[in-house]
Amino acid sequence: MTSPLLSDTAVGPAQVPASSLAALLARWLPRQRWFTGQGRDVTGVSVAAATALTTDCYHLLVRVDQRGSSDGAHYQVLLGVATHVPPRMSPHMIGEVEARPGERLMVYDAVHDHRAAIVLLERLRRGGSAGHLRFESLPRTSVPCGLTPRVLDVEQSNTSIVYGDELILKLFRHIQPGINPDLEVTGALARHGFTQVPAPIGWFQTEAPFWSTLGMVQPFLTESTDGWTLALESSHRRTGFTEEARELGRTTGELHVALAKAFPTGLRPADQSARLADAMSHRLLRAAASVPELRPFVPDLQDVYAAAVTEGGDAPLQRTHGDLHLGQVMHAHGRWHIVDFEGEPAKPVPERRADRSPIADVAGMLRSFDYAARSGGEFHPRWADRCRDAFCAGYGESGGFDPRAVPAALRAHEADRAVYEVVYESVYRPELLTVPMNAVARLCAGGTAGTGAPHMSDQLPAQEA
Structure with a gap:
């Protein structure tokens, strides 16, 4: 289902104003390790595409314009919106907004929400489309369900979620048009029988605002x-x-x-x-x-x-x-x-x-x-x-x-x-x-x-x- 974020007025069932969301993201994005425009002033933030994964979790592609750059950059964000969030999510808060007079909503990075991570893996397991997203997996492979997710706490230019020490989902944060080389190369090597590179099992992509790889699932190398x-x-x-x-x-x-x-x-x-x-x-x-x-x-x-x-x-x-x-x-x-x-x-x-x-x-x-x-x-x-x-x-x-x-x-x-x-x-x-x-x-x-x-x-x- 497509999120109301695609309008210029609001997001989600609680009607978060788009202007408030843009202001929050403009402050939050430059502080992220995977943000590629460090050191340049943000001049504009807008939602290029959005899909509701659950009633309180949205997949966003956010366009960021910066001083000194003629082309905007796009970033992948999982956005959680709720009136209350558990204490474990407090380190991942993006901010607080007023949805209606007297009603405050908490906005957070839902990559760290177990429910959102499980939904992503389930989408990959089932395949098909949701809004601007399309989920696929290799023929004759199966993505298991019921695995507990955890986000790897490492410094990198993307975000990786490990599921039960069996699978790893890599989310590419900075999105550019075309197939991501990680998916392209590992898939080709797997087809040619090179076994010292983990082969992709599934992936998902966006069809708006352009076609691009968003993430891929591979076996997790235990021990x-x-x-x-x-x-x-x-x-x-x-x-x-x-x-x-x-x-x-x-x-x-x-x-x-x-x-x-x-x-x-x-x-x-x-x-x-x-x-x-x-x-x-x-x-x-x-x-x-x-x-x-x-x-x-x-x-x-x-x-x-x-x-x-x-x-x-x-x-x-x-x-x-x-x-x-x-x-x-x-x-x-x-x-x-x-x-x-x-x-x-x-x-x-x-x-x-x-x-x-x-x-x-x-x-x-x-x-x-x-x-x-x-x-x-x-x-x-x-x-x-x-x-x-x-x-x-x-x-x-x-x-x-x-x-x-x-x-x-x-x-x-x-x-x-x-x-x-x-x-x-x-x-x-x-x-x-x-x-x-x-x-x-x-x-x-x-x-x-x-x-x-x-x-x-x-x-x-x-x-x-």
């Missing part, structure tokens, strides 16, 4: 630990992690081989390295325009990119993970599993779906090892070097080449990643801006990856969840 936690513990204890790193390199190489089969590409252009350098330079100039601290390093970074063109050793472009680091891999039941194929969340979907060099994924993981080596106030460069070398060796065993054999290309991709992280930290965690800025300075000074090279641990960006 698993993410790679960042394992690496951090090893670094702090100064224990060996080389075997795990080598196996992770092999898994990453196997992933790239599987992706190349699942998403065939054409012939490699003769000027591929030059095109990559131009794209990196464009991203650099765009980043320097928004982060003044980056501007003095622009000429040297462009030299780093140009050196990769001279070497000419970059790998053919193909579909990749797009945001690979230790937080995106899980170790469960004696194997590595790779998750979260959304790509870098700040980039538009077409750019995240584009073919890239697999060295970009390798560079992201190597930088992640180095960051683990310097977290917690201590610095263990030898641990990082051993992990980096082991990862590259493992990758060479399954991915078709050893990344250390193309040092200029690897250095350029690390620099490109560092520039991205400079922008990321300046928006979300400015207190950590010095971390990627140190990376930029070290790369410009001639640091390279690999055995016998200067230690690169100052280069690593802050870890994303």
Whole structure:
């Protein structure tokens, strides 16, 4: 059923004025971890589409306009509206509004309401449409019912709900037109028999204001630990992690081989390295325009990119993970599993779906090892070097080449990643801006990856969840 939110006057059975709702959301949205427009003034909030899931819970697609942006961004919100809410929901309150003279209503983030989470899973189990929403699941698969939901309390650019340690539902908060790369890639890999990526079971999408993936359900990896936690513990204890790193390199190489089969590409252009350098330079100039601290390093970074063109050793472009680091891999039941194929969340979907060099994924993981080596106030460069070398060796065993054999290309991709992280930290965690800025300075000074090279641990960006 369609909600009265689609009118300009009210929402829900208790008639919440649309203007009051817009004012609440304008204050609440910028404080959310997954809001992509941090640091820019909100100039307008409107409801682009709304569907009632229950009598007091609404699925919204909210358009947010901000100063300095010509296009509005859309966000997925589950909105609860009630006269009273249980105490456990108090941390998730959005605000209070007056529906009628003397009648106050509580508005809250219903993602954390067990009833709303159960309704979403039930919709996925049954399939079909509801308002602007359509729910689907793969043939010959079944979504179980009766599972208790809990929201994962982790820092990430979306919201994940685990159901009874059997399933995980990922809600994509920032909505852009088209299929989300996470659903696209995991579905393709499942069809090609790659088992170290959890296969999607079901998903749901919106048909208004545009077609877009809203969320997907996958098996939950029980008894698993993410790679960042394992690496951090090893670094702090100064224990060996080389075997795990080598196996992770092999898994990453196997992933790239599987992706190349699942998403065939054409012939490699003769000027591929030059095109990559131009794209990196464009991203650099765009980043320097928004982060003044980056501007003095622009000429040297462009030299780093140009050196990769001279070497000419970059790998053919193909579909990749797009945001690979230790937080995106899980170790469960004696194997590595790779998750979260959304790509870098700040980039538009077409750019995240584009073919890239697999060295970009390798560079992201190597930088992640180095960051683990310097977290917690201590610095263990030898641990990082051993992990980096082991990862590259493992990758060479399954991915078709050893990344250390193309040092200029690897250095350029690390620099490109560092520039991205400079922008990321300046928006979300400015207190950590010095971390990627140190990376930029070290790369410009001639640091390279690999055995016998200067230690690169100052280069690593802050870890994303």
